[in-house]
Amino acid sequence: MTYSNNGFFDKFGGKYVAEIIRRPLDDLEEAFNKYIRDPEFLEELRVIQRDYIGRETPLYFAPTATELLGGAQIYIKLEGLANTGAHKINNAIGQCLLAKKMGKTRIIAETGAGQHGLATAAACAKLGLECVVYMGEVDVRRQQPNVATMEMYGAKVVPVTSGSRTLKDAVNEAMRDWATNFKNTHYVLGSALGPAPFPDIVRTFQSIIGEEVKRQAAERNIDIAAVVACVGGGSNSIGVFTPFINDANVRLIGAEAGGIGPNVGENASRMTGNASREGIVQGYKSRFLIDEDGQSLPTRSISAGLDYMGIGPQLAALGESGRVEFTSILDKEALEAVKFFARNEGILFALESAHAGAAAMKIAKELPKDKALVINMSGRGDKDIFITSPVFRPEKWKEFLKAELKRLDNNEDIHDAEIMNKK
Amino acid sequence: MNLMSHLIAGFPDEETSIAIADALVKGGANILEIQLAFSDPSADGPAIQTASTIALEKGYSTKQGLEVVKKIHERHPETPIYIMTYGSLAFTPGIENFVKMCKDAGVSACIIPDLPFDCDEGLTEACKKHGLENIPVAAPSMTKERLETMASKGFKYIYAALRAGTTGSETTIDQATLDFIDTVGKGGAKVLGGFGIRNGEQSKVLSKHVYAVVAGSVFVNIVLANENTDKGKALAIEQIEAKAKELTGLQ
Numbered sequence: 001m002t003y004s005n006n007g008f009f010d011k012f013g014g015k016y017v018a019e020i021i022r023r024p025l026d027d028l029e030e031a032f033n034k035y036i037r038d039p040e041f042l043e044e045l046r047v048i049q050r051d052y053i054g055r056e057t058p059l060y061f062a063p064t065a066t067e068l069l070g071g072a073q074i075y076i077k078l079e080g081l082a083n084t085g086a087h088k089i090n091n092a093i094g095q096c097l098l099a100k101k102m103g104k105t106r107i108i109a110e111t112g113a114g115q116h117g118l119a120t121a122a123a124c125a126k127l128g129l130e131c132v133v134y135m136g137e138v139d140v141r142r143q144q145p146n147v148a149t150m151e152m153y154g155a156k157v158v159p160v161t162s163g164s165r166t167l168k169d170a171v172n173e174a175m176r177d178w179a180t181n182f183k184n185t186h187y188v189l190g191s192a193l194g195p196a197p198f199p200d201i202v203r204t205f206q207s208i209i210g211e212e213v214k215r216q217a218a219e220r221n222i223d224i225a226a227v228v229a230c231v232g233g234g235s236n237s238i239g240v241f242t243p244f245i246n247d248a249n250v251r252l253i254g255a256e257a258g259g260i261g262p263n264v265g266e267n268a269s270r271m272t273g274n275a276s277r278e279g280i281v282q283g284y285k286s287r288f289l290i291d292e293d294g295q296s297l298p299t300r301s302i303s304a305g306l307d308y309m310g311i312g313p314q315l316a317a318l319g320e321s322g323r324v325e326f327t328s329i330l331d332k333e334a335l336e337a338v339k340f341f342a343r344n345e346g347i348l349f350a351l352e353s354a355h356a357g358a359a360a361m362k363i364a365k366e367l368p369k370d371k372a373l374v375i376n377m378s379g380r381g382d383k384d385i386f387i388t389s390p391v392f393r394p395e396k397w398k399e400f401l402k403a404e405l406k407r408l409d410n411n412e413d414i415h416d417a418e419i420m421n422k423k
Numbered sequence: 424m425n426l427m428s429h430l431i432a433g434f435p436d437e438e439t440s441i442a443i444a445d446a447l448v449k450g451g452a453n454i455l456e457i458q459l460a461f462s463d464p465s466a467d468g469p470a471i472q473t474a475s476t477i478a479l480e481k482g483y484s485t486k487q488g489l490e491v492v493k494k495i496h497e498r499h500p501e502t503p504i505y506i507m508t509y510g511s512l513a514f515t516p517g518i519e520n521f522v523k524m525c526k527d528a529g530v531s532a533c534i535i536p537d538l539p540f541d542c543d544e545g546l547t548e549a550c551k552k553h554g555l556e557n558i559p560v561a562a563p564s565m566t567k568e569r570l571e572t573m574a575s576k577g578f579k580y581i582y583a584a585l586r587a588g589t590t591g592s593e594t595t596i597d598q599a600t601l602d603f604i605d606t607v608g609k610g611g612a613k614v615l616g617g618f619g620i621r622n623g624e625q626s627k628v629l630s631k632h633v634y635a636v637v638a639g640s641v642f643v644n645i646v647l648a649n650e651n652t653d654k655g656k657a658l659a660i661e662q663i664e665a666k667a668k669e670l671t672g673l674q
Contacts, residue, residue, distance in 0.1 A: 014542060015539070015542070016510050016537050016538065016539065016542070017537055017539070018465070018466035018536035018537050018560060018562070019536070019539070019559075019560055019561055019562040019564075019565050019569075019584070020466060020536075020560075020562040020564060020584060021465075021466075022539070022562070022564070022565060022569070023562075023564040023565060023566065024564075026566070161469075162469050162472040162473060162476070163462065163463065163472060163476055164462075168463055169463075171465075172463055172464070172465040172472070175465045176465065176468065179466075179564075182564070277515065279511055279514060279515055280510040280511055280514045280537070280538075280544075281463060281511050282463060282465065283465075283537070285514075290511065290515060291484075292515065292516070293484045293485040293486070293512055293515060293516065294461070294485075294509075294511035294512045294513075294514065294515030294516070295461065295462045295479065295484055295511070295512075296462040296463055
């Protein structure tokens with residue numbers, strides 16, 4: 001199961017949308033099927049991937065982690081080295097280039113943590129497209145560094161004040177915009193979910209991750225026993241898994257957000273635990289954190305990128321068939337993994353990707369020493385400084401923020417601030 | 424003329440939503456479209472989403488919402504009630520269970536825009552089985568082919584969303600719109616036409632071309648502007664009755 005059957009992956013997927021949004025989806029499907037077979041488009045994309053994104057990204061052997069974990073050889077796919085710091089750019093560039101071919105001049109996107117918004121903003125700046133990013137008001141407040149960067153790239157960030165004012169509400173708002181403006185506008189959805197054809201499109205553009213891993217492994221005679229990736233909506237995981245789906249020798253493991261515990265509202269686990277149900281929400285059928293009526297439930301994770309109620313339909317199907325195994329990782333385990341790989345390998349995982357790192361730390365021992373366990377580090381952790389610093393060095397961080405605030409209140413240049421003269 | 428007017432069960436509270444239904448009927452509305460609040464109403468504009476959030480915060484999900492519907496039905500047994508909601512609320516309890524719950528509350532039709540007519544999870548069939556109508560929602564941006572397919576499926580009513588956007592913006596009735604209405608009704612379906620109706624003049628023009636004029640966010644906006652005080656609520660109810668009268672030409 002690598003491509004949908006008319007939008008469906010077994011029973012999941014589909015195009016459950018109001019007719020107002022049907023036409024842009026159908027137009028997009030047609031254009032995607034045309035350009036993804038067009039050698040000129042693919043060559044243009046390849047050059048951008050090479051020169052702008054910085055592909056291929058390394059498949060790094062982690063010797064100290066391998067020794068400490070005492071099992072399979074640990075390899076880390078460094079997607080965090082892609083331009084803008086995460087795998088999100090693979091899809092953003094692909095879709096923006098496609099939109100340009102379709103004659104669209106305006107791009108809209110939803111974003112939660114801001115990583116997809118940031119990647120889309122960068123892609124639009126690079127390709128000369130107008131960019132509007134919808135972001136829940138709550139997320140705008142807690143993810144200011146990414147908002148600032150999006151604006152630096154020239155994007156307009158629109159705070160969404162409806163509903164719970166988070167990612168799912170940003171999706172609703174982007175859908176509304178698209179329904180009204182689809183003649184000149186393309187909606188770059190950021191994960192392998194939503195109504196067809198988005199799951200197929202996003203997976204196709206993200207599959208380059210897995211294709212590179214497969215090629216790099218073959219070149220270096222690396223025998224892969226398992227691939228592990230974190231799963232929010234599922235774009236990095238389906239991207240790294242896809243070339244291995246039909247290879248039964250490779251275990252595929254998805255790490256979900258276990259948050260702070262197993263109860264409703266404490267996590268974002270759709271495939272593990274018992275908080276989720278089958279449902280139809282935001283245009284697709286999958287497993288969702290919804291209540292018995294079908295209303296969306298609150299979710300929780302230290303990593304904003306995994307904090308979403310739904311999972312991509314293809315992953316839901318692969319999970320139900322048993323092809324992809326799912327595990328859930330607590331906030332504190334993810335933080336431990338950040339520390340472990342930073343100290344031992346000099347590699348700073350994003351909190352999202354650290355869920356994959358934490359899962360690998362648990363299962364490495366189960367695997368033989370002559371085999372490889374590949375962790376997809378979907379993004380790097382620089383962006384998490386406002387979340388990790390208060391955990392790892394709370395007092396110093398507080399002092400820093402207070403001094404910064406004081407400096408800004410006094411309208412002082414950093415060179416004149418009190419903090420510079422303190423002995 | 425026929426007016427299908429809209430309210431949200433439990434918004435701004437149970438008592439007021441029942442009073443709104445009374446005011447709409449008194450103002451000449453002869454079909455009530457009652458929305459069951461959903462957490463992610465992506466085919467609605469911000470006004471209805473905000474109102475839905477308020478209803479949900481007060482506990483008016485499916486069961487409680489349908490209790491309000493039942494009370495309204497008992498007060499106005501002669502006025503057909505059409506339920507509007509989203510696929511999630513119909514699919515999660517099981518489509519047939521959902522239709523049965525609606526029937527028990529006195530509902531005569533379902534409008535669920537994100538269960539497309541060609542992939543409706545058995546909604547049309549379940550409605551037929553229990554004596555309800557499934558009313559699909561057509562949009563002007565649909566391809567001619569898809570629209571004609573919908574029109575020929577034998578639906579008794581089709582809801583025509585008369586603008587390429589969502590609820591809450593202005594409507595102009597141009598030739599393209601009139602052609603669209605014609606196509607929607609081609610297979611014999613009665614056309615419920617609306618989205619963005621604001622005043623009596625618009626509804627008068629539109630009423631010549633459709634079976635019933637639909638007005639929704641105009642009423643929700645009146646409530647949203649006044650919902651915070653008892654006095655405001657009483658005023659909103661007065662204004663709603665007056666607005667319904669304006670739209671139906673009773674005043």
